[in-house]
Amino acid sequence: MAKVSFLGLGVMGFPMAGHLAAKGHEVTVYNRSPARAEAWVARHPGRLATTPRAATEGAEFVMACVGNDDDLAQVCRGPDGAFAGMSPGALFVDHTTVSATITRKLGAEAAALGLGFVDAPVSGGQAGAENGQLSIMCGGLPEDYARAEPVLASYARICRRIGDLGAGQLAKMMNQICIAGLMQGLSEALAFGQKAGLDGEKVVEVISQGAAGSWQMVNRHKTMLRDEFDFGFAVDCMRKDLGICLATADEIGARLPVTALVDQFYKDVQLMGGGRNDTSSLIRRLR
Incomplete structure (x- = not known):
């Protein structure tokens, strides 16, 4: 069992840190809003810290799941940042969906301090985090990934190293590109079916077993038909992720017209x- 810090206790980080504690790891948590950290320690074995530096002192592994590039940089850098508290040889694992650019910058800063760094964005949503069934795509040195993988298994359905630092983030961009297209297609199909007077659930029961089937179709069609959306992965977050995809496409010369x-x-x-x-x-704009 390892000594682990977890920075960021949102809808994803809160249950992910809980799985680490349930597996027997010694967990210290930090959250920018202290009430979330207090709620976590009330439910799980572990302790809370008031700064990233205090949370990471003595930790073998530091996991982060925050909001965006700026949030990640803030939690890593500075006198109260995570890097200031970590000892040489410790490993930073970033689950935040951010740009490959900030990943590589922070990875270089970590290496200069004798720290390891793995970018490890996740897919599977809140349900995947709560059930410990996330897909994790990683970038970093093979030896750093090998050290992280057994710990990541606490909440992973599948975990793979894609390539060097930043490769995990690029893979997550591909994931979000796929979701954007799939969700638009599903929205159009369900809205079309409603206009045509069909029973959407009956139709999905059939077509989800064929070539059109997807996770989004199986897990979201019922709530879409009922016009229920007060859960899950927020539109604001999706736009942040798609912004990263589109900016990266400009950098590398890729075309993303549908995205x-x-x-x-x-x-x-x-x-x-x-x-x-x-x-x-997304289906709301079609009604």
Whole structure:
């Protein structure tokens, strides 16, 4: 069992840190809003710290799951940052969905301090985090990944090293590109079926077993048909992720015409007041 710190206790980080504690790891948590950390230690064995530095002192592994590039940089850098508390040889594992650029910058800073760094964004949503069934795509040195993998198994359904530092984030961008297209297609199909007077659940029961089937179809069609969206992965977060995808596409010369279009559709949902709704709320703009 390892001495582990977990930084960021949102809808994903809270249960992920809980799985680490349940597996017997010695866990210290930090959250920018102290109430979340207090709620976590009330439910799980472990302790809380008031700064990232205090949380990471003496830790073998430091996991982070925060909001964006700026949040990650803030939690890592500075006199109260995670890097200041970590000892040489410790390993930082970042579960935040961020740009490959900030990943490589922070990875270089970590290496200069004698620290390991693995980018390890996740897919599977809140349910995957709560059930310990996340897909984790990683980038980093093979030896750093090998050290992290047994710990990541605490909440992983599958965990793979994709390549060097930043490769995990690039793989997560591919994941979000796929979801954007799938969700738009599912929204159009369900809205079409409703206009045609069909029973959407009956149709999905059939087509989900064929070539059109997807995780989104199986897990989101019922709530989409009922117009329920107060859960899951927020539209605001999806737009942040798609912004990273589109910026990276410009950098590498890739073309993402459908992704760019769906990003604007999600902007419509935001303008409708649905920024905190699940990404499946894309269907709202078709009704």
